[in-house]
Amino acid sequence: MLTIPQNLYDQIVAHARADHPDEACGVLAGPARSDRPERFIPMTNAARSPTFYEFDSTEQFRVWQEMEERDEEPVVIYHSHTATEAYPSRTDITLASEPGAHYVLVSTREPTSTEFRSYRIVDGRVTEEPVTVAE
């Protein structure tokens, strides 16, 4: 299960909406081993594409370094699908490389409602999990 504070949930949705129709992506960092997302880190989608996302490698290094210094980890890795459902694609599954992270997908295909779902992706296996939004 993913428990996420309302303000972080809102920031992910706002980022996805702002970058629509391109895919938006980013990280929620939290204390190591806490499973608690606390810090919103929007990332540049270096692919700037409606069907693909990729963290900018230099920015990723800086952000990962910073998390390391703060004893944090990427608790959530999020990205948007802008024309399809919020379910991991084959590409998402193949490239998933943080077995400890919650993979959040949001879909902005509907203009007025945003699908927000979370998954574990480990060794090519996808497990959806419930999302609880906390105040």
Place this chain on the structure above:
Amino acid sequence: MAIEVRIPTILRTYTDGAKQVEGTGSTLDELLADLEQRHGGLRARLVDDGGLRRFVNVYLNDEDVRFLAGLDTPVKDGDTVTVLPAVAGGAI
């Protein structure tokens, strides 16, 4: 002195769980060959026939080696090499 290599979680199966290993060499290619002696299988996760794998980032100190000389990037004692899996995906 040696070159320090930082290993991401997903590749620590090749390093007995170690976050950090050490190696030697004068280029990144030589360093990876040296690591392969003690951490068999690691190199193939980073390199294929075409060079560095598309979705693996390797940094020399704080610079992506793709912006340097890739596998031919010179390395020296005291350097830190960091491996991070690219974070990527998409709808298709």
